[in-house]
Amino acid sequence: MAEIATFSNATQVLEPFKGVKKVTIEEYFSSGHRTCQGCESALVMKLMVKAAGPRTIVLGSTGCMYVANTTYYSTPWVVPWMHTQLGSSGSAALGTAAGLKALMKKGKMKAEPINVIAFCGDGGGADMGLGAISATLTHKEYNSLILLYDNESYANTDIQLSGSTPYGAHTTFSPPGKARRIMHTRWKKNTAGMLAAGHPECRYVATVCASYAVEMMNKVRKALSIGGPTFIHSLDPCPKGWDYDPMLSHELGELAIECGIFPLYEVEEGVVKYYGKTKAIVDGRPRKPVREYLLKQGRFAHFIEEDLEYFQGKVDEMWTKWELPGVACFKKDGARAVAG
Amino acid sequence: MAHLICEVVYRGIFQKNLASRITRGIVLSARKAGKWGIAFGRYGDSPQRNGIPAKDFAIVADTQEELEQHMARYEPKELHVTICVDDTLCKGVESWAWYGLQPINRLLLPNGHLLVSSTQSAEELLKDAHKKDAPYSLWILPGKASLAGLWVYKEDHTEVRVLGALAKIAPKILSIEAVAEAIREAEWGSDLKVESARKAYERIQGRPVKITDGNPETPYSFQMPKWWEMREGVTIPSLPIGKPIEGGEGYRPERSAVFKKFSTRTMRPVIDFDTCVKCTLCWLQCPDSCFDVTPEGLYDANMEACCGCGICEAVCPVENCITMVNEAAFDDNASQWEMWRKDKGAYKAWLGAKITDKVHVGRSHGFRYRGQYEEELKAGELELGGAALASGIPGENADQKGLKPNVHEDKSSSIVTGVAEAPGG
Numbered sequence: 032m033a034e035i036a037t038f039s040n041a042t043q044v045l046e047p048f049k050g051v052k053k054v055t056i057e058e059y060f061s062s063g064h065r066t067c068q069g070c071e072s073a074l075v076m077k078l079m080v081k082a083a084g085p086r087t088i089v090l091g092s093t094g095c096m097y098v099a100n101t102t103y104y105s106t107p108w109v110v111p112w113m114h115t116q117l118g119s120s121g122s123a124a125l126g127t128a129a130g131l132k133a134l135m136k137k138g139k140m141k142a143e144p145i146n147v148i149a150f151c152g153d154g155g156g157a158d159m160g161l162g163a164i165s166a167t168l169t170h171k172e173y174n175s176l177i178l179l180y181d182n183e184s185y186a187n188t189d190i191q192l193s194g195s196t197p198y199g200a201h202t203t204f205s206p207p208g209k210a211r212r213i214m215h216t217r218w219k220k221n222t223a224g225m226l227a228a229g230h231p232e233c234r235y236v237a238t239v240c241a242s243y244a245v246e247m248m249n250k251v252r253k254a255l256s257i258g259g260p261t262f263i264h265s266l267d268p269c270p271k272g273w274d275y276d277p278m279l280s281h282e283l284g285e286l287a288i289e290c291g292i293f294p295l296y297e298v299e300e301g302v303v304k305y306y307g308k309t310k311a312i313v314d315g316r317p318r319k320p321v322r323e324y325l326l327k328q329g330r331f332a333h334f335i336e337e338d339l340e341y342f343q344g345k346v347d348e349m350w351t352k353w354e355l356p357g358v359a360c361f362k363k364d365g366a367r368a369v370a371g
Numbered sequence: 372m373a374h375l376i377c378e379v380v381y382r383g384i385f386q387k388n389l390a391s392r393i394t395r396g397i398v399l400s401a402r403k404a405g406k407w408g409i410a411f412g413r414y415g416d417s418p419q420r421n422g423i424p425a426k427d428f429a430i431v432a433d434t435q436e437e438l439e440q441h442m443a444r445y446e447p448k449e450l451h452v453t454i455c456v457d458d459t460l461c462k463g464v465e466s467w468a469w470y471g472l473q474p475i476n477r478l479l480l481p482n483g484h485l486l487v488s489s490t491q492s493a494e495e496l497l498k499d500a501h502k503k504d505a506p507y508s509l510w511i512l513p514g515k516a517s518l519a520g521l522w523v524y525k526e527d528h529t530e531v532r533v534l535g536a537l538a539k540i541a542p543k544i545l546s547i548e549a550v551a552e553a554i555r556e557a558e559w560g561s562d563l564k565v566e567s568a569r570k571a572y573e574r575i576q577g578r579p580v581k582i583t584d585g586n587p588e589t590p591y592s593f594q595m596p597k598w599w600e601m602r603e604g605v606t607i608p609s610l611p612i613g614k615p616i617e618g619g620e621g622y623r624p625e626r627s628a629v630f631k632k633f634s635t636r637t638m639r640p641v642i643d644f645d646t647c648v649k650c651t652l653c654w655l656q657c658p659d660s661c662f663d664v665t666p667e668g669l670y671d672a673n674m675e676a677c678c679g680c681g682i683c684e685a686v687c688p689v690e691n692c693i694t695m696v697n698e699a700a701f702d703d704n705a706s707q708w709e710m711w712r713k714d715k716g717a718y719k720a721w722l723g724a725k726i727t728d729k730v731h732v733g734r735s736h737g738f739r740y741r742g743q744y745e746e747e748l749k750a751g752e753l754e755l756g757g758a759a760l761a762s763g764i765p766g767e768n769a770d771q772k773g774l775k776p777n778v779h780e781d782k783s784s785s786i787v788t789g790v791a792e793a794p795g796g
Binding site for chain 1: 422468469505601607611622624626627629635651652658659660678681686736740741
C-alpha cells in the first residue's frame with residue numbers, strides 16, 4: 032500500500048480490483064445486522080468497506096444502516112464506526128478528516144493515510160444533509176468520501192417519501208386512493224449530477240449500483256485514492272419499501288440501469304465518463320422499457336397505462352433532451368435559446 | 372369477569388398488514404359480542420424488517436376497567452392464545468440482538484392455545500416448537516404462510532380463517548356469530564370471507580401437548596451486559612477480523628454473537644458443491660456475509676447467519692447449483708459443506724431429497740410481478756392459501772436455468788387498476 036503526495040494530503044493508493052477473483056477475501060462489515068432479507072444497502076456497506084480496507088473509519092448518519100446494523104450494544108462492523116446525526120454526514124466526514132490530520136500533525140497519532148467514509152441515506156443525504164455535504168465538497172484539503180445509499184424513501188421509519196422517491200410511488204405519505212391514484216407527483220432529485228455540477232474543486236463524483244459489485248468497489252477505491260472530498264451515489268433496491276420478493280434485489284438494480292432510470296457515470300476532475308450498461312446506452316444500445324422495472328414492484332402496482340407512459344416519457348427526456356444525457360438536466364434547446 | 376389476551380407472531384413487513392387485520396378483527400368481533408378490546412403492535416418491533424419476527428397483540432375484556440388493567444404494558448407477560456401465522460416461526464423467535472431464541476410458546480399460560488397456520492402435521496411442528504413446562508393445546512389451521520409486502524395485500528382469506536378458528540378456541544369471548552358480523556362489516560370483509568371463517572371454525576381441531584412433547588433443545592439466550600460492565604460512552608468493541616478455516620486456507624468472517632438472524636429465514640439455500648464453478652457471486656452478493664470460503668474455494672452458507680433472502684440463488688449462473696428450499700424441511704443448522712465432504716454420495720441423496728420435497732416445496736416470498744397474487748389464488752384452493760408459484764422466478768439467470776418467467780409479460784389492455792390496498796394500522 033503505497034502513499035502518494037505529501038503527508039498532509041496523502042491518501043492510500045487503492046488499485047482497482049482486476050476482476051471478481053481478485054476481490055479481498057476479508058469482510059470488514061460482517062453478519063449480525065438486523066436488516067431486511069435481501070437488503071441491498073447492507074450489501075453496499077459490505078462492499079464499501081471491502082473496497083476501502085482495514086485502515087478505514089466509517090461514520091454513519093441516522094437511517095436504516097445505523098438503526099438496523101448497530102442495534103442495542105451490538106455491531107457487525109470490523110472497522111471503527113460511529114453514529115452521527117441525520118443531516119450531518121458531511122460535517123462528520125470533514126470533522127473526522129480534519130481531526131485525524133491535526134492529531135497526526137501534533138504527533139499524537141502515527142502519521143498514515145486513513146480512509147474516512149461517511150454514509151447517509153437519501154433522507155439524510157439528498158434531503159436533510161445536502162447543505163453539509165455541499166460544504167464538505169468545497170474543503171479540498173481534507174480527504175473524505177461521502178456515500179449516499181439511496182433506497183428512495185425514509186425506509187427506516189417505514190417508507191415516507193423523500194426527495195429521492197420516484198414519481199408516483201406508493202409510500203406512507205402517498206397512498207394511492209380511489210379518487211386520486213398518483214399522490215406523489217414530483218420527479219426524483221438528481222443528486223449526483225447536482226453535486227458534480229456545483230463543486231468545481233471536488234475531484235470525484237460517481238454513481239454506482241451494487242448489482243455491479245466489482246465496478247462499484249472500484250469506484251469507491253478511486254474516490255478514496257484521488258484525494259480531497261468525494262461523493263458517491265448508490266442506488267439500492269429496497270425489498271421493504273419497493274415491495275418485491277427479496278431475491279429480486281440484484282435484478283432490480285440491473286433493471287434500473289438497463290431502463291436508463293439510474294445512469295452509471297463518474298465525473299473525474301470535471302470529466303464525465305459513462306460506464307457499464309449506461310455506456311452501452313449512450314453508445315446507442317436501446318434502453319429496456321421502464322415497465323419491466325416498474326411492474327415488478329408493489330409500490331407501482333396502482334399504475335395504469337398513462338402513468339407508465341408519463342414515466343417513460345420523463346426517462347426518455349433524460350436521454351434525448353439533456354445536454355449531458357442522464358447527468359445534468361440543462362436542456363439542449365434551452366442552452367441554444369440563451370446563447371442565441 | 373373474564374378476559375382474553377392474544378398475540379400474533381408474524382414475519383415483519385411480509386405479514387404486517389395480515390397481523391393488523393387479525394388483531395383488529397378480534398377487537399371488532401369482541402365489540403359485536405358486547406365486550407371491550409384493544410389491538411396494538413409491539414412498540415419495540417418497529418422499524419420492522421422483511422422477515423424478522425414481530426408481534427401484535429389483542430386484548431378483550433368484559434368491562435372497560437378490566438381491559439385497562441391489561442393495557443398499561445409494553446408487551447403482555449402471559450397469554451391465552453398465541454397465533455403463529457408462519458409455521459417456520461415454531462423454530463423460535465429472535466427479534467433483536469440480545470433477545471436470544473425465544474420459543475414460540477414462551478408466553479402461553481398453562482392450558483393456553485397455540486394456533487399455527489401450517490401444512491405440516493402436529494408431530495412435525497412439535498419437532499420445532501420447544502418443550503414447555505406446562506401443558507397447552509396445539510391447533511393447526513391448514514394453509515401456507517401468507518406472505519405479501521407493505522403495499523399489495525394478498526387476499527387469501529387467512530385473516531378471517533384465523534378469526535373463525537379463534538371463535539372455536541375461545542367461544543365464551545368470541546362467538547362465531549360475532550366474528551361473522553364483524554367480518555361482514557369490516558372494510559376488507561365479504562360474504563365469501565364469512566363463509567371461509569365459518570369453515571375454519573367448523574373444521575379446526577385442537578390437540579393436547581404434554582410437557583414431554585416438543586423440541587428438547589435449550590434455545591440460546593444471553594445475560595444482558597450490566598451497567599458496570601459497559602465502557603465509558605456508548606462504545607463497544609468492533610468484531611474481530613475473521614480467520615482461515617483450516618491449514619491457513621479459506622476464510623470465515625467473525626460474526627455477531629448476540630444476533631444470529633436465522634429465525635428470519637423461511638427458505639434456505641441448498642448447495643450442490645459438485646456443480647459449483649467457484650464464480651464467487653453468491654459470496655460477493657450476499658448482504659449478510661453468510662458464506663464461508665472453504666479451503667478448496669467453495670462457498671458454504673452459514674446457517675446461523677443466513678436469513679434466506681434468495682439472492683444467492685438469483686445470481687448463481689449454474690443450473691440447480693443453489694436452490695432455495697422451504698425452511699420447514701430442515702431440523703438443524705448444520706454445515707452443508709461438512710456434510711458434503713464427509714460423504715459425497717450421501718450428500719447428493721440428501722440434496723436431491725430436499726430440492727424435490729413435495730411437502731415443503733411451496734415457496735412464496737412476496738411480490739414478484741403485478742397480478743401474481745391473483746394468479747396464485749386462482750391456481751390453488753383458497754382453503755390452503757392458494758398455490759405458491761414455484762416456477763417462473765424472474766431472476767437474472769432465469770433463462771439459463773430454464774425457469775422462464777411465466778406470465779409477467781404485461782398485456783397493456785388487461786392492466787388492473789386499484790390493486791393496491793391502503794396499509795393496515
